Amino acid sequence: DAKTTQPNSMESNEEEPVHLPCNHSTISGTDYIHWYRQLPSQGPEYVIHGLTSNVNNRMASLAIAEDRKSSTLILHRATLRDAAVYYCILRDLTNFGNEKLTFGTGTRLTIIP
Amino acid sequence: GAGVSQSPSNKVTEKGKDVELRCDPISGHTALYWYRQRLGQGLEFLIYFQGNSAPDKSGLPSDRFSAERTGESVSTLTIQRTQQEDSAVYLCASSLVWGATGELFFGEGSRLTVL
Numbered sequence: 001d002a003k004t005t006q007p008n009s010m011e012s013n014e015e016e017p018v019h020l021p022c023n024h025s026t027i028s029g030t031d032y033i034h035w036y037r038q039l040p041s042q043g044p045e046y047v048i049h050g051l052t053s054n055v056n057n058r059m060a061s062l063a064i065a066e067d068r069k070s071s072t073l074i075l076h077r078a079t080l081r082d083a084a085v086y087y088c089i090l091r092d093l094t095n096f097g098n099e100k101l102t103f104g105t106g107t108r109l110t111i112i113p
Numbered sequence: 114g115a116g117v118s119q120s121p122s123n124k125v126t127e128k129g130k131d132v133e134l135r136c137d138p139i140s141g142h143t144a145l146y147w148y149r150q151r152l153g154q155g156l157e158f159l160i161y162f163q164g165n166s167a168p169d170k171s172g173l174p175s176d177r178f179s180a181e182r183t184g185e186s187v188s189t190l191t192i193q194r195t196q197q198e199d200s201a202v203y204l205c206a207s208s209l210v211w212g213a214t215g216e217l218f219f220g221e222g223s224r225l226t227v228l
Contacts (some may be wrong), residue, residue: 036217043117043204043219044156087155101146101217103156 004088009108012078020073020107022088027068031090035062035073038085038106047073047086083111115139117220119205125226126195134190134223138207144215145188147180148204150222156204162188195227 005023012018024033032051036044048055048062050071055062061074075082087106118137126132138145147159158172162182173179177195182188192199202222208215 041221043206043221044217045219046216049216101158101161103148103158105155 004090004104006088006107008105011110011112013112014080015077018075018078018109020086021070023070024090025069027090030092033064033071034089034091036087044087078111080111080113083109117205117207117218119220119223121223122221123224125228127228128197129194131191131193132195132225134203136188136205136220139218142207142209143185144208145182146206147190149201150204151201197227200225200227
């Protein structure tokens, strides 16, 4: 299975943009890039996903490198509520029925007031 | 309910006892996943159900662990003869669409403590 690599932790000041990187150098052509986040004492929640083009939604933006070997989750204006563990995962479009979806340890984002 | 519901939210048991953890997925969601999360760790895949297909049990750590799902509804994760290393939060997620684009909806988890 293709793996992802993320920094263990990051800090950011409140109301500033945050760029969370993810490396996935062994990504295949049928892998989607998904991001989830886990707030303290909660289950993970979906943030955003993409395949090749950059994506925007109400929560965040996803910038995908042209070679797709890395991506960056962008929180445009961090708030204290964005403090969470952020997971970058790959999901294979053609591999249904084998959805092991390994989440790894993610990036723990701390927001400084 | 509107989301994935898990019960119990907290369970304390003695080593050697059996426990059952329940997951009620969102109605109509065909895919259901169980994960284990030890303190300070990431999510460890346990098992995956998709419709009427045979479940992917490859993540179950030992034969003490088993899971069932009735059709496309409730799932039960059973841990027999619990050990202290089984202490963790057990998370359930469901998805409307299998495959790469389906968003996973997670429950809040069942925290298991084995004394």
